[in-house]
Amino acid sequence: MLTNIYAGYNLGEKTFFKDNKRGFIFTFSSVLLEAHDCDTKRASFYLVSAFDFLSYSRLTVTLKMLYLKKYFTEGLIQFTILLSLIGVRLDLDTYLNNQLPPLHEIILGPSSAYTQTQFHNLRNTLDGYGIHPKSVDLDHFFATRRLLNQVRSLDHLRVPSTELSAWLVHRDPETVVSATSQSGPSIALDNGGSLEDVNNSEASAMRGAGGASETTYSLSGEDSLGAVAPEDSQEQGERENSDDLSKEDIDLIDILWRQDIDLGAGREVFNYSSRQKESEADKPNEENEEAGGREESWRNGLNLQAVQSLTHVDGETGESIPTELTSLGAQTSLSLQECLRLLEATFPFGEEPEFQATGSTSQLRAPTEETPSTSQEIPLQAPLSQSDSPLDLEQQWQDIMSIMELQDMEVNNTAVNVTMNNDPNNSNASTTDSATVGSFGLPPSTLINQDVSLHQASLPSCSQDFPPLFNPELDSTVVQRPTLVRLSSSNSSNINSTFGATNLTGLFLPPPLNSTTNLTTTPVLPDPFSSLLEESMLDEISLLDLAMEEGFSQDQASQLEDELDSDSGLSLDSSHSPASPSNSETSCSSAASSSSTSATFSEEGAVGYSTDSEAATAEADEGAVGGYQPEYSKLCRMSYQDPSQFHGIPQLESVNHNHTYNLPLASSYSERSQLSTSSSKKGRDKQLQQTKLQPPQDCVDRQSSRDERRARAMDIPFSNDKIINLPVEEFNELLAKHHLNEDQLSLIRDIRRRGKNKMAAQNCRKRKLDTILKLEEGVQDLQREKAQLLKEKMEYCKCIRQTKQKVQSLTQELFAQLRDEEGRPYSASEYSLQYGPDGVLLMPRNMTTEQSSKPDKKQKDKKK
């Protein structure tokens, strides 16, 4: 009943995920947009699989929604995205339950079940969808996985990029309903076959993305029910992934697949080399029909088709695809969207590649675990490659997976690509598995950009997967893809191995094709990427490149560099500078010490005058001098010191400094009299002290402060503490009570002033220290924030760059595959892809009018 499955790519700003490193599928959540449209449209089955986020966290998000309302879809998607961003792998399968519950759960929070770090693994073990991610068993695994990823992520910047592949399956509302009801349980099974539903372009996309990995084809169940058209080769690849399917299922899938083909699933072109192998006889038919279908699919993939071809859709099912296409067309609006469009457009091509890639990805994802599924799928699709790789591939996958898991996920992509290239044998599997295989061979270090992977995927699919079938076509047509062919061809024998390079090269080469200047710059990167893959390298490079690519002004670029440097510098600084953690610690410690000191200060300040020793001396002095009540003095001190008192004593000890002030007046006095600025008063005081106090109280004097000594010398009847700390009123009263001469009054006022000023000074110093500490903290925080922002910036730049690369590569692929009526490839230099509401249009560069171009392109596509 499924008429078509569409793979959509959303470049939705928010949905802008791509798997940079894996690069398998650059599919996006166009689905989201489509989902909206589709939702409104009606019974449609949305299958969204989000794949690995960054290498860091492999995120696989599978979102299946059936008849979900828009907000649901959006919400889910957004949620998924958020989760994915977080690095959580989600498998949302509303479809199974009919969804809401899962959704709710999801919304509430990613349950361990949902958070599948290794969705693929699950599959592998559990048969992919067969095992619902929610299974308790997985929780531990996921949790562990997550933690591991998190830990890993610590070292790396998290790039939000993720790959999302979305499939839309359109069914008649009726069928859909039935399908949904049925599918629910079967979904897991379907996963393998689900792709069946997928029609070409979408299928391709899906294949690339989710298809392979998740083989979300759970739909297969639907297919069986709905008799979805048979899947494309890609789908087959996916199917391969899904081993779960029974023969019946497989048969159904095949049927569906064929139906799809009949319907005009264009993907066959790519994938379907395998398929063709399987049934060349079918091909003719299919080709005839497919020709149309394919063309359409291509168009869809190209968006060009999407706009138009949709109509063609279901001759059989009678499903109307066009809407989707339109939706796709509608999607295009933003630059990102443009990119997405490009991607979409490319998908048809790319899909295959992607599909392969996805297959690879799927393998990557599922492989170890999914392998079973793959095996299942394989039979469906084509015994061709499957037989070759499945087991080995599985093992390899597992190995790879383990390795990859251990390593950054990013590596996987490249590895995948490589593998793709390397394994000729695993034609089908290679397509899906090839990535894995290649990954094995290749050092993880050599990361390939998603783009590359995609390319590879696409190419491999062509060359490897379908060598007999597809290649011939391609090859025959190969010429069609000049650029690709070159690249691939050069590698061709080993296409797989070199493929990534070829892609890269293709990226480089194509510049003419893609007018995008940025791309040109990027091209350089790709290779380096593969080689470089070190994140650090990537980061820096990416930044620079991005700056370059994105048309950042040199200033900006330099800025970025500076920032980078600054980052490094920051980090260094952080390490070195007090700001740095270690330093911070030191600083903190120092700060703490300082603070403690400062605390002492304040306290001291309070205590200030009266350190213990001083207090003692003071008391003694007081007692001696004024007969002042020691108790009172103590109390005063206590009260005075209260704040600091408790801490204390130890600190106070330090405070005790009172240095020489306590020294014998004579010596000190003489010195001070000379030194002190306020020689007059001091002189007098000191003289007085000398004269009066020296003899009996030397010891006491030594320990007492100057003011105390002075007070003693002046026979002041109350303690300095009192003088200093009494409120003004009381102080005045106190003075009033005692008949004091001017000298005494002056001394008392000076003592009070100095005493207060001393405390003030202590407080001031304390505040100073606190302020300094706070500033240091603020600096650290700002540095951290800056570093974080820079990282984010780098990540975004990287994503943008990768996206651009992908777009470029996709564009190249498109051009490579596009043929005019005469079967001649379009020259990228002569034609340009334009993205409009209707989809992607191939327009002569000379032409300004868009409309005219459309028909041309369509024609071209069809011819193709």
Added chain:
DNA sequence: AGCGGATGTCATCCT
């Protein structure tokens, strides 16, 4: 003897 930290003190400004 010189240095740096801790304090005290003074002058000044401000509240």
Added chain:
DNA sequence: CCAGGATGACATCCG
């Protein structure tokens, strides 16, 4: 205007 807080500058001690 005064008392007192805040603070820079300086002086002293001390390790």
